[in-house]
Amino acid sequence: MSHIHIPDGVLPIWLVVIGWIATAVILYLCIRRVRNVQLGRKIPLIGIVSAIMIVGMTLEIVPIAYHINMSVIAGIVLGPALGFISVFIVDLMIAMFGHGGFTVVGLNTLVVGTEAAVGFYFFHAFLGLLSSSKISAGLSAALATMLSLIISTSLMIGIVYLSQVNPEKILHVDKENFIGKVFSLGPHRENEKHEMQDNKIDIETFAKTVFFLGMFGWILEAVISGFVIRYVSRVRPDLILSEAT
Amino acid sequence: MDIGIIDYFANSGEGLLHRASPLYKIISTVFVLASIVITNDFIVLLSIYLMLASLVILTRLPFLKIISIAAYPAIFAVLFAISSWSEDWIIPATIILKALCAALAMVILIVTTPYPSVFSSISPFLPRVILEGLYLTYRSLFILLELMGNLLRALRIRGGLSPRRYIKNISNFASGIGLLLIRGFDLSERFYGVMQVRGYSGKIAEEERKRKLGHEDIFPIAVGLFILSVSIGARLEDDFKLYGIYLLTLSIVFVCCSAYYVYFHNSTRGVFWKR
Amino acid sequence: MEEIVRVSNLRFTYPDGTKLHFHGLDFVVHQGERVVILGPNGSGKSTLLFHLIGLFMASEGMISVFGVDPSKDYIKIRERIGVLLQNVENQIIAPTVWDDISFSPRNYGYKKEDVKRLVEDIIEKLDISHLRDKVPHYLSGGEKTKVGLAGALVTKPELLILDEPFEGLDPTCRMDLIGLLNRISRENETALIISTHNIDTVPLIADTVYLMAMGGEIVGRGSPKEIFTQLELLSKCHIEPPVLGALFFELRKYGINLDLSLTVEEAACIIADQIALFEKKKSGVG
Numbered sequence: 001m002s003h004i005h006i007p008d009g010v011l012p013i014w015l016v017v018i019g020w021i022a023t024a025v026i027l028y029l030c031i032r033r034v035r036n037v038q039l040g041r042k043i044p045l046i047g048i049v050s051a052i053m054i055v056g057m058t059l060e061i062v063p064i065a066y067h068i069n070m071s072v073i074a075g076i077v078l079g080p081a082l083g084f085i086s087v088f089i090v091d092l093m094i095a096m097f098g099h100g101g102f103t104v105v106g107l108n109t110l111v112v113g114t115e116a117a118v119g120f121y122f123f124h125a126f127l128g129l130l131s132s133s134k135i136s137a138g139l140s141a142a143l144a145t146m147l148s149l150i151i152s153t154s155l156m157i158g159i160v161y162l163s164q165v166n167p168e169k170i171l172h173v174d175k176e177n178f179i180g181k182v183f184s185l186g187p188h189r190e191n192e193k194h195e196m197q198d199n200k201i202d203i204e205t206f207a208k209t210v211f212f213l214g215m216f217g218w219i220l221e222a223v224i225s226g227f228v229i230r231y232v233s234r235v236r237p238d239l240i241l242s243e244a245t
Numbered sequence: 246m247d248i249g250i251i252d253y254f255a256n257s258g259e260g261l262l263h264r265a266s267p268l269y270k271i272i273s274t275v276f277v278l279a280s281i282v283i284t285n286d287f288i289v290l291l292s293i294y295l296m297l298a299s300l301v302i303l304t305r306l307p308f309l310k311i312i313s314i315a316a317y318p319a320i321f322a323v324l325f326a327i328s329s330w331s332e333d334w335i336i337p338a339t340i341i342l343k344a345l346c347a348a349l350a351m352v353i354l355i356v357t358t359p360y361p362s363v364f365s366s367i368s369p370f371l372p373r374v375i376l377e378g379l380y381l382t383y384r385s386l387f388i389l390l391e392l393m394g395n396l397l398r399a400l401r402i403r404g405g406l407s408p409r410r411y412i413k414n415i416s417n418f419a420s421g422i423g424l425l426l427i428r429g430f431d432l433s434e435r436f437y438g439v440m441q442v443r444g445y446s447g448k449i450a451e452e453e454r455k456r457k458l459g460h461e462d463i464f465p466i467a468v469g470l471f472i473l474s475v476s477i478g479a480r481l482e483d484d485f486k487l488y489g490i491y492l493l494t495l496s497i498v499f500v501c502c503s504a505y506y507v508y509f510h511n512s513t514r515g516v517f518w519k520r
Numbered sequence: 521m522e523e524i525v526r527v528s529n530l531r532f533t534y535p536d537g538t539k540l541h542f543h544g545l546d547f548v549v550h551q552g553e554r555v556v557i558l559g560p561n562g563s564g565k566s567t568l569l570f571h572l573i574g575l576f577m578a579s580e581g582m583i584s585v586f587g588v589d590p591s592k593d594y595i596k597i598r599e600r601i602g603v604l605l606q607n608v609e610n611q612i613i614a615p616t617v618w619d620d621i622s623f624s625p626r627n628y629g630y631k632k633e634d635v636k637r638l639v640e641d642i643i644e645k646l647d648i649s650h651l652r653d654k655v656p657h658y659l660s661g662g663e664k665t666k667v668g669l670a671g672a673l674v675t676k677p678e679l680l681i682l683d684e685p686f687e688g689l690d691p692t693c694r695m696d697l698i699g700l701l702n703r704i705s706r707e708n709e710t711a712l713i714i715s716t717h718n719i720d721t722v723p724l725i726a727d728t729v730y731l732m733a734m735g736g737e738i739v740g741r742g743s744p745k746e747i748f749t750q751l752e753l754l755s756k757c758h759i760e761p762p763v764l765g766a767l768f769f770e771l772r773k774y775g776i777n778l779d780l781s782l783t784v785e786e787a788a789c790i791i792a793d794q795i796a797l798f799e800k801k802k803s804g805v806g
Binding site for chain 3: 256359380
Binding site for chain 2: 007013016039041043051073077085089092100102224231235236
């Protein structure tokens with residue numbers, strides 16, 4: 001896996017809701033940004049790139065979970081705003097068939113959308129630095145992918161770390177009423193000490209596991225992204241070097 | 246991730262859940278997801294999983310295939326489970342079970358409801374660009390899947406994917422993806438042209454026609470409500486753990502009854518396979 | 521009959537720099553007329569059609585469809601034009617057959633009842649009621665063509681443009697489609713513009729044939745019979761005459777001069793008449 005999908009039921013509700021709100025806000029900003037740029041023309045493009053990302057996910061490089069993601073390629077080709085929209089569409093669709101949690105689509109979109117957006121900027125930065133080299137486009141894409149995946153994985157670990165924080169101490173939630181009890185942000189019964197709210201995820205172990213397993217996927221995805229962009233830059237350079245949104 | 250099979254099941258299945266309205270199935274799924282998020286009780290989650298498994302049986306679709314599709318998130322859940330290990334297997338098992346239950350609930354929805362119907366039902370909550378993007382993604386997916394299949398076949402036939410030539414294989418495979426990207430762009434331009442010619446102004450698909458609650462809709466709603474109430478009860482009631490075993494037994498009975506009804510009962514045996 | 525399309529001396533440059541110049545005869549279509557464009561691969565048939573539907577803009581020349589330049593004002597005339605592209609897969613956009621057929625009227629702002637009536641009407645006419653709720657990617661090639669055609673005809677257009685509509689269809693489907701197009705043209709006075717390679721279908725569907733050579737030159741215009749008697753012109757365009765036409769030309773080498781016939785029924789009549797004449801002469805001599 002080049003990145004981890006957060007599954008359902010692991011993170012606290014408040015964090016999930018914040019994820020949805022943050023994603024909604026970013027989507028709103030992205031849609032506003034692209035509205036003036038022939039939105040009608042972009043919608044089929046979003047559909048195609050989203051479909052290509054999903055098709056890419058059906059190709060398991062290594063059986064059980066290693067598959068290419070192409071979020072950085074989507075970012076390079078579509079630009080950060082459309083890339084983020086495309087990532088949301090993909091996460092929504094794949095959550096429907098159990099690939100990644102549905103309640104955490106917001107958070108997953110933040111993580112993967114960051115890859116797409118950051119990947120776009122890294123790609124152009126590296127392209128500027130390596131412009132004299134013959135393999136500049138491919139190498140830039142590979143480096144951008146690697147860095148983007150490291151950043152998005154760190155973001156995901158940060159989100160999991162945040163999930164360990166008990167916001168009741170900040171928010172003073174009333175645990176006596178029905179809603180407070182049901183959607184309690186923290187433990188409210190004495191015998192809950194063995195239940196999940198008391199149990200913290202060992203962030204250090206989690207981060208080490210994720211980085212170790214993810215590294216192989218990042219290298220693979222970086223290499224593949226590099227080859228893909230190198231191919232596209234030879235055949236249709238306008239697709240990756242035009243003014244993306 | 247076999248999208249083609251999922252889509253085929255959704256469009257050609259004829260089980261009880263296929264006949265229910267998409268909107269009510271979505272509502273039921275939301276109830277189930279809410280209950281999975283609310284509850285942290287292992288027995289309750291196991292009971293929920295078994296009840297969902299009975300629903301899979303009632304769809305009359307290949308049981309193991311559906312269960313295996315919904316087992317994918319367990320891989321990611323294991324990572325979280327490993328990190329939560331504290332000499333007590335219950336917590337990691339609960340984490341994995343939560344992921345499995347949630348995935349199974351979603352998969353049951355999507356193998357009994359075509360994607361376009363799901364999109365139409367949730368259209369009031371989505372901005373136009375997202376909704377239209379979803380429809381076009383769905384439409385493009387199958388064209389591109391076929392294209393990808395043809396590309397891979399061509400690579401194999403022409404020696405582009407050979408054993409032990411790892412770098413070359415990756416390079417050729419990536420070129421295939423690159424070609425897919427380029428063809429995809431051409432396709433998007435053609436789609437745009439056709440949409441303009443055909444007068445596109447923001448309506449790719451018709452809104453799902455709302456219908457009144459029918460008897461086919463009562464079943465998924467009832468199941469969803471039952472699961473949600475059990476989860477809320479387990480959360481609120483300190484003594485609920487005493488009733489856990491009864492709940493588990495009930496869910497096992499549910500599985501057995503569903504299996505009997507679909508596979509062994511004379512009036513329904515072979516009904517699916519005859520069609 | 522009212523002239524609805526005229527193309528004259530058009531110049532166009534593809535994105536890769538290849539230039540095309542539609543010159544020679546003017547391309548003209550009248551109301552209710554069935555026009556077929558014949559030409560080899562790369563002669564610009566599809567490009568000409570794309571100009572008519574406003575997808576391409578010429579750099580020079582004159583093009584008029586229902587009195588407007590489609591590249592500038594296609595919106596004014598699009599409800600009067602139905603289009604069926606070569607690869608119908610690229611034309612079916614919506615997730616279900618019903619959604620796709622109703623795509624144009626819904627987007628043109630028709631009322632729901634009118635949309636329903638129009639779609640039901642065309643579904644009935646094309647006999648595809650059983651496909652109403654199907655998803656397009658499970659349909660056969662022939663079914664997709666019918667769905668594409670339904671989408672093109674749903675608003676009862678005055679002009680129907682079809683790019684290689686017979687490609688990939690088996691003989692039965694092809695004949696069904698020809699019958700359907702002829703019926704639509706006859707009943708609704710719909711003009712047809714069809715580009716095709718399929719020579720043998722031309723006599724069955726064309727009132728007028730335009731012959732295009734490589735580079736976009738329009739070298740011939742006339743009825744199917746007039747065109748298929750001009751063997752040199754056909755050869756210039758790398759087009760073989762229809763099988764029946766070729767047969768009648770071969771018979772002339774044996775001194776049997778019969779009127780050129782391009783349909784099986786006509787040919788059978790002519791040959792039967794000739795045989796009867798021959799028998800009569802023979803019995804007269806005897």
